[in-house]
Amino acid sequence: MSFGEIRDQAISEWGALQGSEKPRIIVGTATCGRAAGAMAVMEIIDKELSRLGIEAIVTQVGCIGLCYAEPIVDIIKPNQPRISYGSVTPQIVVQLVEDYIVNDNPRPDLALGTIGEGGIVGIPRLFELPVLKPQVRLSLRNCGHIDPAEIKQYVANDGYAGFARALEMAPEEIIGEISKSGLRGRGGAGASTGFKWERLWEAQGDEKYIICNADEGDPGAFMDRALLEGDPHAVLEGMLIGAYATGANYAYIYCRAEYPLAIERLERALDQMRECGLLGDNILGSDFSLEIAVKEGAGAFVCGEETALIASIEGKRGMPRSRPPFPAVSGLWGKPTNVNNVETWASVSAILQKGAEWYASFGTEKSKGTKTFALAGKIVHTGLIEVPMGIPLGDIVNKIGGGIVDSKQLKSVLTGGPSGGCLPATMLDLPVDYENLAEAGSIVGSGGMLVADEDTCMVDMARFFLAFVQNESCGKCVPCRVGTGEMLKILERITRGEGQSTDVERLEQLSGLVKSTSLCALGGTAPNPVLTTIRYFRDEYEAHIEEKRCPALVCNDLISYYILPDKCEACGICLRECPVQAITGDKRMVHIIDQEKCTKCNTCLSVCPERFRAVVKVSGEAPEVPSQLVPVTASQTRQAVEG
Amino acid sequence: MGHLALKYLGGAIPPGVLNLHEKLRQIAAAYAGKKGATIPLLQKAQEEFGYLSEETISEIAGFLGLTKNEVYGIATFYAQFRFERQGEHTIKCCQGTACYVQGGHRIVEAVEDELELEVGETTTGDYKFSLEKVACFGSCALAPVMVVDKTVYGRLTPVKARQIVAEY
Numbered sequence: 181m182s183f184g185e186i187r188d189q190a191i192s193e194w195g196a197l198q199g200s201e202k203p204r205i206i207v208g209t210a211t212c213g214r215a216a217g218a219m220a221v222m223e224i225i226d227k228e229l230s231r232l233g234i235e236a237i238v239t240q241v242g243c244i245g246l247c248y249a250e251p252i253v254d255i256i257k258p259n260q261p262r263i264s265y266g267s268v269t270p271q272i273v274v275q276l277v278e279d280y281i282v283n284d285n286p287r288p289d290l291a292l293g294t295i296g297e298g299g300i301v302g303i304p305r306l307f308e309l310p311v312l313k314p315q316v317r318l319s320l321r322n323c324g325h326i327d328p329a330e331i332k333q334y335v336a337n338d339g340y341a342g343f344a345r346a347l348e349m350a351p352e353e354i355i356g357e358i359s360k361s362g363l364r365g366r367g368g369a370g371a372s373t374g375f376k377w378e379r380l381w382e383a384q385g386d387e388k389y390i391i392c393n394a395d396e397g398d399p400g401a402f403m404d405r406a407l408l409e410g411d412p413h414a415v416l417e418g419m420l421i422g423a424y425a426t427g428a429n430y431a432y433i434y435c436r437a438e439y440p441l442a443i444e445r446l447e448r449a450l451d452q453m454r455e456c457g458l459l460g461d462n463i464l465g466s467d468f469s470l471e472i473a474v475k476e477g478a479g480a481f482v483c484g485e486e487t488a489l490i491a492s493i494e495g496k497r498g499m500p501r502s503r504p505p506f507p508a509v510s511g512l513w514g515k516p517t518n519v520n521n522v523e524t525w526a527s528v529s530a531i532l533q534k535g536a537e538w539y540a541s542f543g544t545e546k547s548k549g550t551k552t553f554a555l556a557g558k559i560v561h562t563g564l565i566e567v568p569m570g571i572p573l574g575d576i577v578n579k580i581g582g583g584i585v586d587s588k589q590l591k592s593v594l595t596g597g598p599s600g601g602c603l604p605a606t607m608l609d610l611p612v613d614y615e616n617l618a619e620a621g622s623i624v625g626s627g628g629m630l631v632a633d634e635d636t637c638m639v640d641m642a643r644f645f646l647a648f649v650q651n652e653s654c655g656k657c658v659p660c661r662v663g664t665g666e667m668l669k670i671l672e673r674i675t676r677g678e679g680q681s682t683d684v685e686r687l688e689q690l691s692g693l694v695k696s697t698s699l700c701a702l703g704g705t706a707p708n709p710v711l712t713t714i715r716y717f718r719d720e721y722e723a724h725i726e727e728k729r730c731p732a733l734v735c736n737d738l739i740s741y742y743i744l745p746d747k748c749e750a751c752g753i754c755l756r757e758c759p760v761q762a763i764t765g766d767k768r769m770v771h772i773i774d775q776e777k778c779t780k781c782n783t784c785l786s787v788c789p790e791r792f793r794a795v796v797k798v799s800g801e802a803p804e805v806p807s808q809l810v811p812v813t814a815s816q817t818r819q820a821v822e823g
Numbered sequence: 824m825g826h827l828a829l830k831y832l833g834g835a836i837p838p839g840v841l842n843l844h845e846k847l848r849q850i851a852a853a854y855a856g857k858k859g860a861t862i863p864l865l866q867k868a869q870e871e872f873g874y875l876s877e878e879t880i881s882e883i884a885g886f887l888g889l890t891k892n893e894v895y896g897i898a899t900f901y902a903q904f905r906f907e908r909q910g911e912h913t914i915k916c917c918q919g920t921a922c923y924v925q926g927g928h929r930i931v932e933a934v935e936d937e938l939e940l941e942v943g944e945t946t947t948g949d950y951k952f953s954l955e956k957v958a959c960f961g962s963c964a965l966a967p968v969m970v971v972d973k974t975v976y977g978r979l980t981p982v983k984a985r986q987i988v989a990e991y
Contacts, residue, residue, distance in 0.1 A: 215965045215975035247964030399919030402961030437866070437903055438960055440973070478862055479902030481958065495861035497900040513858065554963055556921035562964035597920060628963075630920050644923055648958065654900075759936070781932070 183344055183464050186456055187335055194336030199258075203236045203281050206254040206262075208324060210243035210409045211441055212402075216250035217269065224270040225253075228277045236281065242410020244324025245564035246311065249292060252324075255280055261294040264306050310579050311561045316542055318550045319366075319526040320566045323410030328445050331452035334413040340458060342532030346421045347466055351381055354425035358528065361536035362548030367393055367484070367521030368599065368625045369701065370547075370614045373528070376518055379508035380426040383516030388428040391512070391519040392419055393489060394435040394442070397481035398597035399648065401628030403552040404522035406564045408435070408442035411526070412449040416472065418525030420458065421532050423470045426518060431472040434489050437479060446474050481598075481652035484626075485700045486519040488654065499654045500700035521626065523552055543569035547613035551624060557594075557631040558585045567612070574608030577631060588633040591732075592717070596625025598645040599705035601712030602638060621712040623705065637734035638717040639724050643671040645709040653702065660703030663694035667710060675735040679725035684714055729800030736780050739799045743784070745770045747794035750812045754784035754795060769809040844882055846871055851886045861887055865898055874905040902957075910946045910953035912991050914938075915970040919959030927967040931956060933981035934969070937988045952988070 181189075197204075205225055209218045222240070229236050246252060249266030253273060256262040263286055265276060272290060279285040286300050293306030306312060317323075326333035334340070346354050359374025380388060392415060396404040408415060419431050435443055450472055453459040461469045475493050482488045483498040490512050492498035511517020520528075527549060531539045540548045547569035553576065556562050560582030567576060573593060577583070584590050590605040595612075601622030603610065610616055617624050632641065650664045667690050670683050691707030698704045714721060723729045730738040743754070743763075748770045755763045755771055762778045765771030771794075773784065788795040792814070796803065850867045854860035864886070868879050875898060877891075884894045898904045916931045934954060938947050946953045962968045965977025969984060976987055 211960070211975060212962050212964055212977070215962045215968060215977035250965070396961065397958065399959035400921045400963050401959070402963055405961040438957065475859075476863070476866060478866065478904065479957075480900060492862065493859050495859040495897070497897055499900075554961075556963035556966060557924050562966075564964075594920070628920070630924065630963075632924060636924055641924075644920070652958075782929070 181457075183340065183457070186332075187341075190332035190335035190339075193332055197237070200237060201258050203234070203258070204256040205236055205238045205281075206241055206256070207238070208243055208250065208252040209240040210406060211439075212243060212247045212406075213250045213252065214441075216247075218251040220270055221251050221253060221268055221273050224273050225277070228274055232277065232282065234277070234281060239327050240329070241326065242323045242328050243406045243564055245315075245320065245406070245566075246292070246561070247563035248561050252292070254295070257281070257284075260286075261296045261298045261300060263294050263300065263303060264292040265290050266292040311563075311582060312580075314571065314575055314579055315566055316550050316568050317566045318530045318539070318542070319407060319414065319523050319552055320410070320564070321530065322414060323406060323564075326411065328410050328412055329448055331413060331449065331456060334411070335456075338533045339413055339529075340417050340420075342529045342534075343417050343420045343424075343458075344464070346424055346532050347464060347468070351425045351427065354421065354532070355381060357536045358425070358531060361531045361539040362543070362546075363524065363527055363531060363539065364547065364614065365521060366523035366527065366551065366626070368596065368623060370624060373520060373524055376508065376520070377422065377426050379506065380428065380516055380518040383508055385516055387430070387513075387515045388426065389512045389515055389517040390419060390423050390426065390428040390431045391486075391489065391493070391517060392431070392433040392525055393484065393486065393519050393521045394433055394439075395477050395484045395489060396436060396439075396522070396626060397484045397652075398599070398626050398628045400554065400556055400594075400597050400630050401626050402554045403564060403627045405436075405439050405442050406554075407522055407526055407552070408439065409445055412442075412445045413453075414526040414529050415522055416446075416449055416453060416525075417532075418520075418528035419472060420463070420470060421528050422518070422520065422525065424468050428518070429469060429471070431470060432493055432512070433472065433474045434477060434483070434493060435474060437476045443474060443476060450474070480654070481648075482654045482700070482702050485702060488700070489519060490517065497654070499656045500702070502699060523627070544611065544613050544615075546615055547624075551612070551627060553627045553629040555581055555629050555631070558588065558633040558636070559583070559631040560585055569613045570611045572608065573603065573610045573612055576612065576629070577608065581631065584631065584633050588635065590631065591634050591636055592632045592638060592641075594630040594632060594641070594709070595628070596623040596705075596708070597628040597630075598649050599623060599701065599708055600625045600628075601708045602632070602641060602716065603712065604716040621715055622708065635732055635734070637675075637730055637732035638713040638720045639671065640675055640730075640732075640734050642710045642713040643668070643675050646671055646706065649702065649706040653706075657697075657699035657703065659694045659697040660699065660706065663690055663698075664703065664706050666690055667694070667707070671710070674721065674724045675730075676737045677724065677728040677735070679721075681725060683725060684718070684721050688714065723800075727800050731799070733797050733799050735799075739780060739797055740775060740802065741773055741778060741780065741782075741784055742796050742798065742803050742805050743771050743773055744794050744796060744803060745806055745810060745813070747792055747814050748812060749792050749794070749814050751789065751792070753787050753789065757783050757787045759783060764809070766809055768812050770806060770812055772806065772809065843872070843878060847879065847882045847886070851883075861889070861894070861897055862901070865894075865904060869904060873909045874907055876906075905953075907946070908950065910950050912951065912972055913953045913955060914988065915955045915957045915960075917958075917960050917962075917966070917968045917970075918956045919963060919966075921963035921966040922959075922968055925966040929981050930967050930969060930979050930984045933984050934988055937985045952991070 253268045288302030291303045363373040364370040488498040488500040507517040785795045
C-alpha cells in the first residue's frame with residue numbers, strides 16, 4: 181500500500197470514528213492518569229457498559245496535561261461536543277454512564293469543559309479555561325487527542341505528512357527549513373537544531389547516526405515521558421525527517437528505564453511504522469533506509485549529556501568526554517552522530533507538516549516556537565503545559581497554574597532543575613525564553629518548572645539540588661567530583677546551624693571554579709541553584725548562618741516544636757501519636773514535648789485538633805512553656821474571652 | 824563460552840550453576856555479535872534472576888570476552904543494578920524535587936518504619952520487600968509518589984503509604 185492509500189484509509193477510518201453512532205468514552209491512561217487511578221476507572225467502565233448492554237467505543241489516550249484533574253474521562257455522544265470530566269473515581273464514572281449515556285443529563289457539575297463544535301449549557305469550553313487558553317500546543321498537538329497505540333490515528337491528523345513532504349525535498353532544503361524555523365534544542369542547551377544537522381550532513385562517511393535523547397533525568401520534569409506516551413509518532417516522524425536530511429541510516433532512542441509505558445508505546449509504534457513501510461529498507465519506495473532501536477537507560481543522570489549517552493549506548497560506563505571532537509565528527513562507535521531531545525524531534529515533525537514560517541510566528545526574536553514545561557510543586561494546576569516562548573513567568577504561575585495551593589505566598593519558581601536556578605516572586609514579569617532566563621542566572625532547561633511557596637527553605641533547596649548532583653557526578657573530573665562535594669559540605673553545615681560567616685563567599689568562589697573548569701554541563705551548571713539562591717535569597721542564608729534560624733521552618737536542626745500551655749486541652753492525641761514517646765502529659769494536665777527526645781517528625785502538629793492549635797513549630801525563639809506538668813487552663817481562658 | 828567450558832572441565836558442573844549458565848546462554852544468544860550488548864545483557868539477567876550475583880557477573884564477562892572487573896565497573900556505574908538478593912516486592916519511593924517539596928522524605932521514613940528497616944538496610948529479613956529511593960518517575964504532578972512493583976501510587980501521605988505497604 182502506498183502512503184497515499186494508507187493516508188486515505190486512515191482519514192476515512194478517523195472520519196467514521198468521529199461520526200460514530202455509538203457513544204465514545206475516552207480515558208487518559210498515561211502514567212499520571214494511572215497513578216491517579218485511571219485503570220480502575222477503565223475496569224468499571226467496561227463492567228458498567230456490559231451490565232447495561234450499552235455498545236460504546238472505549239479508547240485510551242495520552243496526557244492532555246491537566247494532571248491535577250486526573251483521572252480524566254471524556255464522553256462523546258453522537259452529534260454532541262466532547263465533554264471532559266475531571267477527578268473521575270469509579271463511583272463517579274458509574275454515575276456518568278447512567279446519567280449522561282443512558283439518561284442524557286451531561287452532569288455539568290462534574291464536567292471540566294467541552295471540546296469541539298457546539299456547546300452545552302452550564303459547561304465551559306475546555307480550551308477557553310484559564311489553564312489552557314494561554315497555551316499553544318505544537319509538540320503536544322495530539323496528546324490526549326489520538327490513541328497513541330494506533331498509527332492510523334496519527335496519520336489521519338497530518339501524521340507523516342511532514343516526512344512525505346521532506347522526501348520531495350533535497351536534504352539541504354530541509355536543513356534550511358529547520359534553520360529558518362529558528363528551532364533550538366529543547367533538551368536544555370538551546371543550540372540551533374539546523375546548525376547541528378548541517379554539521380552531520382557535512383560529515384564524511386556512509387555510516388551516520390541520529391539519537392533521540394529520552395533520558396529525562398531532571399527530577400521534576402516529565403515532558404518527554406508524556407510526549408512519548410501520548411504521541412510517539414510525532415517524535416519518530418521527526419527522527420525520519422532528521423535522518424533523511426542528514427544522511428543518517430541508523431537511529432537510537434535512549435529512554436530512561438523508569439518510563440516502562442513510554443518504552444512499550446515506542447516499541448509498538450516502531451512495529452506499526454514497519455508495517456506501513458515507514459521503517460527499514462527503501463522507506464515509502466525511496467532510496468532512503470533507516471533502522472531505529474530503543475535503548476533502555478540504566479539509571480544515571482549524567483547520561484543525559486550527549487557524550488555520556490553515547491558511551492552508554494556503546495555499553496560502557498556513561499562518562500562524558502571532552503569536546504571537540506564533537507559527535508557530528510566522531511560520535512557513536514566513532515562515527516558522525518547527532519543527538520536531539522524528544523521535544524526537539526516532535527517540533528521537527530510539526531515544522532515540516534506546517535512550515536518554518538508558521539513555527540517561527542510563535543515565540544520571540546531569538547527564541548522561536550513553543551516550549552513544554554512540567555509544572556509541579558505548590559501550585560493549584562500541576563501538569564504539563566506548552567506555551568509560546570516569551571510568555572511572562574507570572575502568566576504561567578497565576579493564569580495557567582492557577583496560583584499557589586492553600587492561598588500561600590509564592591516564594592520562588594525553579595526552572596531547569598538541578599542545572600537551573602531559583603527565581604524570586606518579584607520576577608513574575610520575566611519573559612520565559614533562553615536569553616532572559618540565562619540573564620537571570622537560570623536556564624530554560626529541559627522544562628521542569630517547580631513552584632515553591634513560603635514554606636520552602638531556599639538554602640535547603642540549594643542543598644537538595646547539590647546533593648542530587650553530587651550523587652550523580654560521574655567522578656571523572658575533579659572540579660565536579662570534589663568541588664560539588666565541598667559545596668555540599670558547606671550547605672549541609674549551614675542547614676545544621678553550623679554555618680560560618682565566610683561560607684557564602686566560599687560558596688561563590690567554589691561555584692565559579694566548578695562552573696568554569698568542569699568537563700561537562702553537569703558540573704558546569706551544578707552551581708546555578710546555589711548562585712541564584714544566594715543572589716535572590718541572601719537573607720535566608722544570613723538567617724541560617726548569623727541567627728541559626730530557618731525562616732521557612734524547614735531545616736530540622738534549627739526548628740523545635742512546643743505545646744502552648746494556654747492552648748493545650750490535654751486531649752492526649754499528640755501523646756498517643758508521637759512515634760518516639762517524646763510527649764508527657766496527664767488528664768487535664770498541659771502536655772510537654774521533651775526536646776531531647778523529639779525527632780521533629782511533625783506528627784504532633786498535624787494531629788493537634790484544628791480548634792486547639794496548641795502545637796507550634798518555631799525557629800530561633802522559644803515560647804514560654806512549663807517544665808513540669810501544670811493543670812490545663814485553656815478552656816477557662818477561652819470561656820473568659822468568649823463570655 | 825570456551826571460558827566456561829574450561830572452567831568446569833575438571834569436574835561435574837554444580838546444578839545451580841548449570842541452570843544459571845543455561846539461562847544466561849539463552850539470554851546472551853539474542854545479543855551474539857551485536858555491539859553495545861553489555862548493558863542490555865545485564866538488564867535481562869537482572870530481570871531473570873532479580874539481581875546480579877558474582878556468578879552471573881562472571882558468566883556474563885565470559886560471554887562478552889571481558890574481565891569480571893570490567894563488567895563490575897560498568898554495572899556499578901548505573902543505579903539500576905542490584906548485587907544482592909532482593910525482596911519479593913520492590914517499593915520505590917520518589918525523592919525527586921517535586922516529591923521532596925511535597926514531603927517525599929516523610930513517605931520514605933514512614934515506609935522504613937513500617938518495614939522495620941534499620942538504617943542502611945534495604946531489604947526486609949523475610950525477603951518480602953526491598954526499598955529503593957529513586958530520583959524521579961515523572962509523575963511529579965501527583966507528588967509525593969511511590970511505586971510498588973509496577974503500580975504507581977500518587978498524592979501520598981505517610982499514613983496512606985503505610986496502609987499500602989501493609990496490604991501487600
